[in-house]
Amino acid sequence: MIDRILLLAIFIFIGFPLTILSIFYSLNYSGFCFPKMRYLSDEEKLKIAFNYNNREDKLFVHGGGIAKSYEHIKYASFDEYIKENPDCCSINYGEPYKIARSSFIPESSFLDRISGLGFRDLTVINFKVRYLDENGNQRVQEVRLGNTLRNCGRPVSIWFDKDT
Numbered sequence: 442m443i444d445r446i447l448l449l450a451i452f453i454f455i456g457f458p459l460t461i462l463s464i465f466y467s468l469n470y471s472g473f474c475f476p477k478m479r480y481l482s483d484e485e486k487l488k489i490a491f492n493y494n495n496r497e498d499k500l501f502v503h504g505g506g507i508a509k510s511y512e513h514i515k516y517a518s519f520d521e522y523i524k525e526n527p528d529c530c531s532i533n534y535g536e537p538y539k540i541a542r543s544s545f546i547p548e549s550s551f552l553d554r555i556s557g558l559g560f561r562d563l564t565v566i567n568f569k570v571r572y573l574d575e576n577g578n579q580r581v582q583e584v585r586l587g588n589t590l591r592n593c594g595r596p597v598s599i600w601f602d603k604d605t
Contacts, residue, residue, distance in 0.1 A: 450535040463557065466555040472562070474593040481594055485532045490564040490588035491519045493596040500570050502582045511572035526569060560589035560597065 461519055481489075494500075501511045516522045522529070553559030566586045574580050586598040 462594075469568055469592065470554045471559040472592050474562075475557070476593055481551070481590070481592075485594065486528065486532060486562065486564050486590055487566070488519045488589060490566060490586070491522060491568075491593045493588060494566065494568055494586050495522075495588045502570055502572060502580075502584070504582075511570075511574070512579075514569075514571035514573065522569075526567070529569075531565050532595055533565060534561070558590040560591060560592065564588045564590065 446520075468475075471480075494517050497513055499510045501508045502511050550559065554561070564587065567580050567583055568586045569583050571579060571581050590596050
């Protein structure tokens with residue numbers, strides 16, 4: 442018969458560490474941010490994606506079948522943009538592949554997800570790019586931007602057509 446002390450030792454040295462690792466990797470897979478010790482809120486995800494796109498000095502604008510780079514007139518804050526465009530943004534939970542063409546989104550592997558480097562959600566912003574054209578006139582064009590975020594909010598850009 443197996444000694445009870447041996448069973449206890451096996452549980453302590455093998456079972457307990459495996460349980461802790463399983464919890465850690467499960468939380469990573471679900472999108473938990475360990476440095477902040479919490480999940481990111483939807484508002485935080487949208488702000489991170491907005492700020493990531495708003496920080497660019499030049500943005501591409503499509504016109505006449507050609508994409509050109511223009512000087513971007515930045516918004517002061519996410520709150521200013523939301524006041525002007527209350528229905529601009531959405532988050533697609535766990536299924537980014539249905540919104541954008543798959544060629545734009547590198548699919549996260551299981552190992553990426555459990556390590557916290559993969560992504561689960563896709564933030565989509567109908568972003569109104571304000572820019573100066575060749576004549577110095579201010580123009581506005583709406584582009585559809587997608588960002589996937591790692592567990593703690595590091596964004597990855599995805600540009601796709603407004604029609605998709």
